[in-house]
Amino acid sequence: MTTDSGASPHRPSLGITALGAYAPARVVSNADFEARLDTNAEWIESRTGIRERRFAAEDEYTSDVGVGAVRDLLSRDPEALREVDAVICATVSPDALMPSTAALIAMQVGLTGAAAFDLSTACSGFVYGLSVAQGLILAGTARRVLVVGAEALSKIVDQDDRNTAILFGDGAGAAVVGPVPAGYGFQQFVLGADGAGGSSLYLRCAAPRLPGGFEMGETVGMNGREVFKFAVRVLGDSGNEVLAKTGLKSSDVDWVVPHQANIRIIEAANERFGVPMSRTVVNVDRYGNTSSATVPLALREALDDGRIQDGQQLLLVAFGGGLSWAAGTMRWWAGAPSLSARAAAPAEVPA
Known part of the structure; x- marks a missing residue:
């Protein structure tokens, strides 16, 4: 989609x-x-x-x-x-x-x-x-x-x-x-899912099994080998697709902000859509995989340390349970108070 x-x-x-x-x-x-x-x-x-x-x-x-x-x-x-x-x-x-x-x-x-x-x-x-x-x-x-x-x-x-x-x-x-001002903001999104891969990454709720009879355990279950193969393919493909829909080449991307699942997945996916690791935001080393929180955590960190600047072209890519995938392109706008650099780590205790 x-x-x-x-x-x-x-x-x-x-x-x-x-x-x-x-x-x-x-x-x-x-x-x-x-x-x-x-x-x-x-x-x-x-x-x-x-x-x-x-x-x-x-x-x-x-x-x-x-x-x-x-x-x-x-x-x-x-x-x-x-x-x-x-x-x-x-x-x-x-x-x-x-x-x-x-x-x-x-x-x-x-x-x-x-x-x-x-x-x-x-x-x-x-x-x-x-x-x-x-x-x-x-x-x-x-x-x-x-x-x-x-x-x-x-x-x-x-x-x-x-x-x-x-x-x-x-x-x-x-x-x-x-x-946001004209010329900034979201450009294109690509979204998708394939329920046939659900048995590779799941969390049980009401049903004890998935369609087809796959029995689920009580906690998060994962087939690491299958998820790795899926992730590399779908991150690369969805990244390439959203760039094409936007009319961009990989060389136009200033920063990739990927889902932080595993450094090997990020490196392999980057090879598929042709953006070097030097232009990729990575903080998986300090936060691990925080699922839906990884992209905004990485984005906030790259703003705080000054890497992401006004007008730069961003590519967001992610995959997850479902199995699902999502990619988006956006031109960054830094004109609001919270979107500029600040030398601070994420807050650690809610007020």
């Missing part, structure tokens, strides 16, 4: 007008797994690129980390939520199936009464959310939309399963989508 976000005389330019991020205070290093898992710190880093990740506190859940990201956004721009009348939370680890985590976040940040719903496409959720947000605005349903990618994956991952425990961390990013 391709969505056209290009501005026209009758269609406003839309993009990110505010951005915040949050990472829990607890740092879990690779060495912390050595005592109970058949692994060591060097093996984890060599296979994944991950050195450490953040885990939420015992009484901290997805809505809490999501609120932390919104409060970080507000600390940078106190007026950022003005005119926001819809909230989307992309998450695979919601506090509850109902009420939605989006509604819980909205309640705590002063947006009671706004439309609010969760979006479940796992790691591709934030990019999906940006596309859905621009659709709501173009349809006249919303003026501005708050998109939150938030996860407390440590609550749903079996910490004794070496295949998954070493990969995932907790965190959140929050972005406001709204009008």
Whole structure:
């Protein structure tokens, strides 16, 4: 599925007008797994690129980390939520199936009464959310939309399963989508999913099995080999597709902001769409795979350290459970208070 976000005389330019991020205070290093898992710190880093990740506190859940990201956004721009009348939370680890985590976040940040719903496409959720947000605005349903990618994956991952425990961390990013000056903002999105690959990456809810009879366990399950092959292919293909739809070549891209699943996946995918690692934002080494939060966390970090500048061309690419994928192109606008560089890490404790 391709969505056209290009501005026209009758269609406003839309993009990110505010951005915040949050990472829990607890740092879990690779060495912390050595005592109970058949692994060591060097093996984890060599296979994944991950050195450490953040885990939420015992009484901290997805809505809490999501609120932390919104409060970080507000600390940078106190007026950022003005005119926001819809909230989307992309998450695979919601506090509850109902009420939605989006509604819980909205309640705590002063947006009671706004439309609010969760979006479940796992790691591709934030990019999906940006596309859905621009659709709501173009349809006249919303003026501005708050998109939150938030996860407390440590609550749903079996910490004794070496295949998954070493990969995932907790965190959140929050972005406001709204009008930006002409020539800036979203250009194209490519979204897709293939349920036939669902048995390669899953989390059980109401049903004990998937269509076709695949039996699911109680916690996150993953076939690492199949996910790796899928990820490399779909990141490369969706990245190339969205560039072609936008009329761009890989040489036109200033920065790729990919889903931070595994450094080997990122490197292999970059080869497929021809953008060097020197123009790729990577922070998987310090946060691990935070699913729907990885893209906004990486984007916020690259703004804070000054890498991403006004007018630069960005390519966002992600894949996740579903199996799903999402890619988007945008020309960055840095004209709002929260979109400039600031020498600060993501806030670590919600106010």
